[in-house]
Structures are given as structure tokens and as C-alpha cells.
Amino acid sequence: MNPTKISVIVPIYGIEKYLPKCIESIIEQSFQEFELILVDDGSPDNCPKICDDYAKKDSRIKVLHKENGGLLSARKAGLKVASANYIAYVDGDDWVDNYYLDTLYKLAVTNDADLTVTGHFREFNGKIETMKPNNPGFYNEAEIKSSILPNAIFNGEFCEHGMTTYVWNKLFKKELLEDILFDVNNDILMGEDAAITYSYLAKSKRLVISKIPLYYYRQRHDSIVKSIENPEMEYYRLGLLMNHLKQKLANILDEDTLTTQLNYYLYSQLLVRSGGLIHINNEQPRFNPFTNVSKGSKIVVYSSGSFGQHILSTNLKTNYFKIVKWVDVDFHDLKIGNAMVQPISSVNEDDFDYLIIATINPSTHRLIKSELLLMGIHDDHIAEFKTDEKEISQLIKKMGFDENFLYKQNIEHVN
Structure with missing residues (x-):
């Protein structure tokens, strides 16, 4: 019998300042029946050595050194070598509570849950904020399809998820995750978590959501990409994400509900990544999403x-x-x-x-x-956002996204 009950996978790239705290928080867990898979995604700093040094001291640690391929490829690589029936992901610049694995495992086993979700802490510049789900409880397959999925991406308020996209505050069943993760296009470099979480949720038959916060998410201002060098590439990648979600949810949600979910999700991502003023085929003026706020204000x-x-x-x-x-x-x-x-x-x-x-x-x-x-x-x-769905839908079409949310230009054109 395999004594390893949870495989913890940590994708690693350029985070040597934070990595030791992350690893220490995992190896010091109250729950000890786990393996820790450190995936060095071609990190150019001291991370590879840090991983190897820890592996020499703890037999539960496996280290994978691979060429840089991005977060999604690192998560896939870790899953390929995982031996446990349950999978947890931790980002290498974050850390976890001592009872992170213990609580996740007990919630999952007690409820025979395909997906286990908890709260988390958000740390920024030394300040910590507690984030808790609004819908704790157990949900069977019918309830997942009738009440969770129709609000998962957009819960009726612009733009708030009914379930967080993050993979790191969740526990997955390996067998089900393998069916989901390897089907996600490696070109989805924005919204990877959403591509995994919502596709996995659509396949889940038993879900448990707890308000207990266990994961410390480090929000780093130095990790944020501050400008868009190639808007066309950004739109192409966002289109891949939305198209993926449409394919995975089309058999569960009716067309109108799914379109509304994806319209608002795409619009929210365009807002954040464009700095508010959405680029439309080099047209001027760009789309201004702020009600009553004019140029020169x-x-x-x-x-x-x-x-x-x-x-x-x-x-x-x-x-x-x-x-x-x-x-x-x-x-x-x-x-x-x-x-x-x-x-x-x-x-x-x-x-x-x-x-x-x-x-x-x-x-x-x-x-x-x-x-x-x-x-x-x-x-x-205080400025408000334009949130009329008809206007948003027209904007998305004008930008060049088709009815399947794919962006008009193929990758050869974009490059």
C-alpha cells in the first residue's frame, strides 16, 4: 500500500527569495503522509540549488529540473510523477498553515469529495487579509450543476466569481485531474488556474467548500507585468482560455448562461490587462469603460x-x-x-x-x-464601470472575437 496520500506540487521560477519559507511550511505539516514535488521550471537564479539541498535532507522531496515552459507545463510535469491519490498545488512564493494538508485531507475523505475548496489569506506588504468563500457546504452532482457552475465564473455582480479560480486552495483527485490538466493548451498563459478549476468542477460529482483559511497567498507588486507589449498576443491567449471554458462547460450550462459568464469574464480580463482603455484594432479613441469619465479628465x-x-x-x-x-x-x-x-x-x-x-x-x-x-x-x-452586457458583447465582437471566443488572428499572424 502506498503510504503517500497527497502529492504536493510546487512550480518554481525566479523566486529564490521566497522559496525556503514555502518549502519549510510544507515539510513542517502536521500531516506527514505526503510527497513534495519541486518542479524547477528552468529557474535562472539559485532556486535549483535550493531544491536539491532540501531533497538531500528529506526523502519525501522529489526534484524535477526542466527547461522553462511556463506555469502550466510545470504543473503538468509534477502531475506526471505524482504517486498519491490526491493532488495539492502550492506556488513557490507562497506558504501554508501547519494544518493545511491535514484539513484538506479530512474534508476530502469525510465527504468523498472530488474537489475540496478552502479559504485563504492574502498577504501584501506585511498586511494579511482573510478571504473566505461565500457558499460553504457539501454539494452533490446535481447541486454542482444547478447552483455552483451557473455562478462559478460570474455570480451576477461585475465581476465576481462564485468560485475562486485558484488551484492552490484546493485538493484534487489525481485520476480526475489527469483527465483535465493534460487537455489544457500550453499556450493558455493567462488564466491557467481558471482553465483547470472550472473544467475540473464540471467533471466533479461531489464538492466540499470550507471557510477555514489555510493558504497564504503573497501578493507581490514586483511580480506584476506592468504593460502590454503585444495586445494581439494577449487577446489571442485570452481567446484560447474562453474557448476552452466554452467547450468544457457547453454540455452543462445553457448557451445564454454560458455566454453571459464568458462575456463578463473576458471583459474583466481585458479591463485589467489593458489598463482600462481597451485597444481595438489601433482605433482611436480606445474603449473607455469608465462611466462619465472623459479624455483629459x-x-x-x-x-x-x-x-x-x-x-x-x-x-x-x-x-x-x-x-x-x-x-x-x-x-x-x-x-x-x-x-x-x-x-x-x-x-x-x-x-x-x-x-x-x-x-x-x-x-x-x-x-x-x-x-x-x-x-x-x-x-x-467616484468612477463606475460600464457593465451593460449588450455593450460588452458588441465590444468583444468589434475587437475580433468570434462566437466561440477565439480571437480573429492565428498565432502566425500574432507573432
């Missing part, structure tokens, strides 16, 4: 996360807005162009026309907005 950008950074970077090239200030409650040293992140208290009502809250999560948007109102910012000076 004096803007304060709230949030130094991915979306905020993209807004700043895009505006450096387009000069569409006049960005007068960049603020965040998580104030830290970060600069794009001449703009540096400043504390929220630095905002004055007379300094700007509109304030853009750079998040597509409605719950987060509401929380930030309530704080801004308390700080004296008027409601009508």
Missing part, C-alpha cells in the same frame, strides 16, 4: 495592485487621462513614470474630476468606496 487612481499599475503604465503611452495622484491604503514604495504611491489621506476633493478604484471585485470596490466617502470624497466623483 483629472484622475486619482486608487490601488497599486495589478489593475492600478496597468492604468498608470497604459496612460504613460496614451496620455488619455491626466493622472494627478496615485493612492493606496497599503501605502508602499512604488513608482511608475513620475507617479508614486501615496497614502489615502493625501487625496483632496478639489484636486481631481474623478477617482478610479482599480478593482473589478464588487465587494472590494464597495468597501473602498465606503472608506472614501468617510474621507470626504463625494459619491459622484
Whole structure:
């Protein structure tokens, strides 16, 4: 009998600063019947040596050294050598609670779950926020199809998932995951987690969701890509993701529900990656998603996360807005162009026309907005997103996505 009950797979690339903490948090688990598979995805730093050094000290650790192929290829490589019946993924710059594996395993076995989901912690610049699912409980196959999947990608609020895309706060059955993971196109370099999670969910017959937070997700401002060098390539890859999801969910969701889910998901990804102003075949002006905000408006950008950074970077090239200030409650040293992140208290009502809250999560948007109102910012000076589905659908078609969400240009054209 194989004593290994869980295979923990860690894809690794360029994270030597964080990797030891990640590995230590796993080998110190209260649950000991696991193997740890460290996949060095051609990392150019000291990560390969760190992996090998740990493997010499702990027989439960396997190390794979491979040419760089991206996150998805590393996850596939790890799964190929995994020996346990359950699979957990941990990103190499994150870390886990001591009872991470113990809790996941007990939840999975007790409920004979194909998929086990938990809460997590989000760490940014030393501050930790607890994130918990809104729909804890056990779901059978009928309930997964009737209540979970129709809201998984878009839960009715722009743009919030009914289930998180992340693979790292979940426990998978190896046999089912093998059917899913190796069918995901390696060219899907954005939204890999969504391609895996939602496809896997569609095949699951028993699901358990727990609010217990066990995983520490490190949100790093230095890991965010701050500009789009090739919009056509980005659209091509996003089209691959949406097409993959359409194929995998078409037999479960009705066409209208699935189209709505994917329209909003694609729109949200386009917003974040484009810095708000969506590029349409080199047309000017680009699509401006902010209601009532016009070109040349004096803007304060709230949030130094991915979306905020993209807004700043895009505006450096387009000069569409006049960005007068960049603020965040998580104030830290970060600069794009001449703009540096400043504390929220630095905002004055007379300094700007509109304030853009750079998040597509409605719950987060509401929380930030309530704080801004308390700080004296008027409601009508806080920008809102355009979220009419008809307008979004027309935009997507105008950009060149077909009815299957594939982008008009093939890879040869894009390159």
C-alpha cells in the first residue's frame, strides 16, 4: 500500500527569495503522509540549488529540473510523477498553515469529495487579509450543476466569481485531474488556474467548500507585468482560455448562461490587462469603460495592485487621462513614470474630476468606496464601470472575437 496520500506540487521560477519559507511550511505539516514535488521550471537564479539541498535532507522531496515552459507545463510535469491519490498545488512564493494538508485531507475523505475548496489569506506588504468563500457546504452532482457552475465564473455582480479560480486552495483527485490538466493548451498563459478549476468542477460529482483559511497567498507588486507589449498576443491567449471554458462547460450550462459568464469574464480580463482603455484594432479613441469619465479628465487612481499599475503604465503611452495622484491604503514604495504611491489621506476633493478604484471585485470596490466617502470624497466623483452586457458583447465582437471566443488572428499572424 502506498503510504503517500497527497502529492504536493510546487512550480518554481525566479523566486529564490521566497522559496525556503514555502518549502519549510510544507515539510513542517502536521500531516506527514505526503510527497513534495519541486518542479524547477528552468529557474535562472539559485532556486535549483535550493531544491536539491532540501531533497538531500528529506526523502519525501522529489526534484524535477526542466527547461522553462511556463506555469502550466510545470504543473503538468509534477502531475506526471505524482504517486498519491490526491493532488495539492502550492506556488513557490507562497506558504501554508501547519494544518493545511491535514484539513484538506479530512474534508476530502469525510465527504468523498472530488474537489475540496478552502479559504485563504492574502498577504501584501506585511498586511494579511482573510478571504473566505461565500457558499460553504457539501454539494452533490446535481447541486454542482444547478447552483455552483451557473455562478462559478460570474455570480451576477461585475465581476465576481462564485468560485475562486485558484488551484492552490484546493485538493484534487489525481485520476480526475489527469483527465483535465493534460487537455489544457500550453499556450493558455493567462488564466491557467481558471482553465483547470472550472473544467475540473464540471467533471466533479461531489464538492466540499470550507471557510477555514489555510493558504497564504503573497501578493507581490514586483511580480506584476506592468504593460502590454503585444495586445494581439494577449487577446489571442485570452481567446484560447474562453474557448476552452466554452467547450468544457457547453454540455452543462445553457448557451445564454454560458455566454453571459464568458462575456463578463473576458471583459474583466481585458479591463485589467489593458489598463482600462481597451485597444481595438489601433482605433482611436480606445474603449473607455469608465462611466462619465472623459479624455483629459483629472484622475486619482486608487490601488497599486495589478489593475492600478496597468492604468498608470497604459496612460504613460496614451496620455488619455491626466493622472494627478496615485493612492493606496497599503501605502508602499512604488513608482511608475513620475507617479508614486501615496497614502489615502493625501487625496483632496478639489484636486481631481474623478477617482478610479482599480478593482473589478464588487465587494472590494464597495468597501473602498465606503472608506472614501468617510474621507470626504463625494459619491459622484467616484468612477463606475460600464457593465451593460449588450455593450460588452458588441465590444468583444468589434475587437475580433468570434462566437466561440477565439480571437480573429492565428498565432502566425500574432507573432
